[in-house]
Amino acid sequence: MTSGLFIYFFLALHLKSMHRYSVVAADVNEDVKIEVLFLPENCTQKSGKGDLVNAHYDGYLAKDGSKFYCSRSVKDGHPQWFVVGVGQVLKGLDVGMLGMCPGEKRKLTVPPSLAFGAKGKAPVPPNATVIFEVELYSVSRGPRSLEAFKEMDLDQDKSLTEEEIRTYLKSQDLKNTGKTKEENFYDGVVKDVLLRNDADRDGTLSVKEYNVYGHDEL
Ligand SMILES: [Ca+2]
Numbered sequence: 214m215t216s217g218l219f220i221y222f223f224l225a226l227h228l229k230s231m232h233r234y235s236v237v238a239a240d241v242n243e244d245v246k247i248e249v250l251f252l253p254e255n256c257t258q259k260s261g262k263g264d265l266v267n268a269h270y271d272g273y274l275a276k277d278g279s280k281f282y283c284s285r286s287v288k289d290g291h292p293q294w295f296v297v298g299v300g301q302v303l304k305g306l307d308v309g310m311l312g313m314c315p316g317e318k319r320k321l322t323v324p325p326s327l328a329f330g331a332k333g334k335a336p337v338p339p340n341a342t343v344i345f346e347v348e349l350y351s352v353s354r355g356p357r358s359l360e361a362f363k364e365m366d367l368d369q370d371k372s373l374t375e376e377e378i379r380t381y382l383k384s385q386d387l388k389n390t391g392k393t394k395e396e397n398f399y400d401g402v403v404k405d406v407l408l409r410n411d412a413d414r415d416g417t418l419s420v421k422e423y424n425v426y427g428h429d430e431l
């Protein structure tokens with residue numbers, strides 16, 4: 214994942230209500246079999262192509278059920294961030310994770326052509342159908358915006374502290390799901406955001422660090 218994505222996350226959340234659209238996964242690709250294991254009562258927004266999502270996913274071989282990947286056991290077990298539908302992840306995940314609600318769990322059965330192909334990729338053997346169990350935590354969309362930075366920058370000193378980022382993330386969760394997550398969830402996200410974007414390592418994000426795609430007007 215590139216460093217820009219984390220930043221993208223913030224404003225994407227900010228603009229989500231302005232860009233509501235839905236994608237029915239079954240319409241996108243018939244080859245990924247999608248089974249919904251859990252659907253939350255309230256679905257604030259569904260994932261669409263180009264959205265930044267935060268998810269855990271486990272991969273299994275269809276033939277014997279053996280697990281070949283577990284996002285809970287890599288990168289300190291933090292849920293993975295990626296943009297869905299644009300080729301950052303396996304095609305099967307790209308199409309199988311569209312139209313998904315935060316909190317939703319799915320089982321995706323992915324044919325080899327949309328997974329690791331004829332060659333496979335160790336430990337996945339050639340021509341393997343794989344199964345992913347996916348749990349989606351959040352969906353965010355929209356371009357990064359100056360408005361989002363300003364909204365996060367509570368004391369308007371043109372830099373974002375850990376606390377300002379944490380407060381923003383919590384407020385978004387509260388708005389989207391009516392509750393906040395456990396503190397250690399935010400610890401992990403804030404740590405990652407700074408690790409990836411705090412270029413001068415002063416513990417805060419400047420407008421420039423935040424604006425990795427550049428906004429000349431700042
Ligand atoms: Ca500030």
Ligand SMILES: [Ca+2]
Nearest residue numbers: 415417418419
């Ligand atoms: Ca900094």
